[in-house]
Amino acid sequence: MDLNFSPEEVAFRDEVRAFLVAHLPEDIRDRVRRGDDRNVSDDLRRWQRILHAHGWAAAMWPVEHGGTGWDKTRQYLFEIECAAADAPIQLPFGLKMVAPVIMRYGSQAQKERFLPRILDGSDWWCQGYSEPGSGSDLASLKTRAERDGDHYVVNGQKAWNTLGQHADWIFCLVRTDPAAKPQRGISFLLVDMKTPGIRLQPTKLLDGGFEVNEVFFDNVRVPVENLVGEENAGWTYAKFLLGHERTNIAGVGASRRELARLRRMARECRREGAPLIDDPLFATRIAQVELELKALEVTNLRVIFAEARQQAPGPEASMLKIRGTEILQRISELQVEALGARALAYEEDVGGDGEDVPRAAAQYMNLRKLSIYGGSNEIQRNIIAQTILKL
Amino acid sequence: MDFAFTEEQQMLQDSIRRYLESGYGLEHRARIIAGDEGWSPRTWAELAELGLLALDIDEDDGGIGAGPVGTMLVSQATGAGLLVEPFHSSAVLATRVVSLLAQGERRGQLLDALGSGEAIAVLAHEEGDGWDAPLETTAVSEGEGWHLRGRKACVYHAPMAHWLLVTARCDDGVGVFVVERGADGVDLRAVRTLDGQRAADIALDARLPPDARLGAGDATAALEQSLDRGIAALCADALGVLDRILTATVQYARDRAQFGTPIGRFQALQHRMADMYMQVEQARSMTYCATSACLQDDPASRREAVSAAKVIVGQAARRVGQEAIQLHGGMGMTDELDVSHCFKRLLAFELRMGTTDEHLRRYREAAQADAA
Ligand SMILES: Cc1cc2nc3c(=O)[nH]c(=O)nc-3n(C[C@H](O)[C@H](O)[C@H](O)COP(=O)(O)OP(=O)(O)OC[C@H]3O[C@@H](n4cnc5c(N)ncnc54)[C@H](O)[C@@H]3O)c2cc1C
Secondary structure (H helix, E strand, O other): OOOOOOHHHHHHHHHHHHHHHHHOOHHHHHHHHHOOOOOHHHHHHHHHHHHHHOOOOOOOOOHHHOOOOOOHHHHHHHHHHHHHOOOOOOOHHHHHHHHHHHHHHOOHHHHHHHHHHHHOOOOOEEEEOOEOOEOOOHHHOOOEEEEEOOEEEEEEEEEEEEOHHHOOEEEEEEEOOOOOOOOOOEEEEEEEOOOOOEEEEEEOEOOOOOOEEEEEEEEEEEEHHHEOOOOOEHHHHHHHHHHHHOOOOOOHHHHHHHHHHHHHHHHHOEEOOEEHHHOHHHHHHHHHHHHHHHHHHHHHHHHHHHHHHOOOOOOHHHHHHHHHHHHHHHHHHHHHHHHHHHHOEOOOOOOOOOOHHHHHHHHHHHHHHHHOOOOOHHHHHHHHHHHHOOO | OOOOOOHHHHHHHHHHHHHHHHHOOHHHHHHHHHOOOOOOHHHHHHHHHOOHHHOOOOHHHOOOOOHHHHHHHHHHHHHHOOOOOOHHHHHHHHHHHHHHHOOHHHHHHHHHHHHHOOOOEEEEOOOOOOOOOOOOOEEEEEOOEEEEEEEEEEEEOHHHOOEEEEEEEEOOEEEEEEEEOOOOOEEEEEEEEOOOOEEEEEEEEEEEOHHHEOOOOOOHHHHHHHHHHHHHHHHHHHHHHHHHHHHHHHHHHHHOEEOOEEHHHOHHHHHHHHHHHHHHHHHHHHHHHHHHHHHOOOHHHHHHHHHHHHHHHHHHHHHHHHHHHHHHHHHHHEOOOHHHHHHHHHHHHHHOOOOHHHHHHHHHHHHHHHHO
């Protein structure tokens, strides 16, 4: 056993660091650091193009499709370094979700048409899974697609669509056989967001932001060539996709960055006339979460190591998701606690010249979502209980 | 020992509860919050008509004299109703300061104006570096009057107040000064708070007349008493929110079905709601304790009980608020249901008038002093 990264891995990490210093645009980095997402669409696309120019557009893709071909450890190191440097996240919907499905189950034409445009940032994808009545129980979804000649005609409603307002394409689960058992009659469709009959309605979240939408489909005609794989086999693809959604799900990079921010805030904020970081009560709280993050990091690496010997991510990903989200949520709580009463002043339209102060409360509220989406933490615990513990 | 309330006290609570339930729905409230002023003068006038603004004014001063218990019961209702009008700031906190400090003719004028709702006053005390930071605002006597200098941070409801009751260090201890909001040398920067209320950061460099100071001599004891009563009332407000958010969550768990069953049937969620219930009941007990301590004349045990309540209610606010959102799933994250609004008010409670940690420290110090 050797818990150190190999010299090659260390060299790789240094290369990533050097790249980030040289190529991450300062203005984008500043906006990420301040949590200002008002330019998110341009920033994410621009960053994707820069990564693409360097051959690093898709850390997790195989080389044959233009990916890096990196192993999981390198992907992990890349994620950590990007977060530490305040690089924007790469949205998962195209790169990590729909692309693996297209690679594995899509037609040759779909691969040629969609993958390059995901790689270079030309197409922004969003995920159309959840519906108002179908969240945790996704298989109960009702949005219908009926075959009409060369088209499917889609009717229904999707909910909680993240950043769909910027999207060019949406991948949807739709019901194509209402008579079959719930999991059997579902298909996986790729839909151009510009198709007539699609309407987006923004949903205001508790922090005042508009990052999710309801999507209404009113007789939306989708060419049959946009069906992935076989009709009514969509659930299989969806499950395959969920496995991929969970790579790097622990979010260690983000937690590390936020922990550094927390320490900075605790040095700057004062209580009883002294820096908060000198307060044993608060310092102990920081130490506690730091330890939890350390335990998660090592666990994450163990899972990566085990995966390298098997295949798709197993149910252990559930553990990483639960702990990762709990820790990031806890850090954001401590950031608000560090600010104390200063966190009360709040503008819904955060960003601009705002430093840590307006961001902390908004982030704390917004990050409640982490334990809800992507399969809620309760559902993840059910998976651990049923799949690992065989209860 | 008697945990019962009198019929009068109960009626007081019922009247405000009914009033808010019938006319202060989420949409109405959202419109008030979105408006330029951030409060509804009409609601304020109606609260005055119900007599609530004179609630904590002693009978000798022409008020209702409902005291800490009446204030607690009404505050539970204002919390449950998510009221954004300055009931707590003006009718509880500022009114108490005036009652304890103001003398003579001035006393009558101020209390009449506050009790009738004609005027709004707020206590401007905290300065932004924590609840327990030493006061840096100073008042120096200058000629006949005073020169008041310093800053105050996030003073709830200051933008709509007529008077600011500003605390400052003087030669002879702490003084409280009545300052007109619009006076020269008073610079208000209005801010919105995360729970949809209005507050202001205030920079002061003002010359005040001799009679601006409320009372004579060190006001520390009166101030502490007012603040403790204010915190006890704020705990009661949070308790009202806790009751509402728990009820809403249990109801949602009954109604929302996934996998063909109401989610409230899942044992994992039942246990979570059982824990929420217990947290709310602990919060209730500690709010009662703090209120009861405010009825006694012992500053040390009052301080201890009030800080203890602020901690336990603050912890319940955090846990129950988070669980409520989680159990609502995506819907809990939206601006649409009452959970998210309750959640934000509970978060604000944790941070206002001393954070949970600050009161944990104060409690520890008080308890240590007791043991010594
Ligand atoms: C900010 C945000 C962004 C999102 N982005 C997207 C997106 O881009 N695309 C998309 O398709 N979806 C998205 N979602 C939807 C998300 O996946 C769902 O919210 C999630 O699946 C939960 O479903 P629900 O909201 O319907 O909650 P429900 O399923 O109604 O769950 C309510 C509560 O019950 C619990 N629960 C449910 N079933 C069980 C059980 N069997 N055992 C124990 N507890 C249970 C849940 O954990 C939760 O606490 C997003 C959600 C949010 C909040």
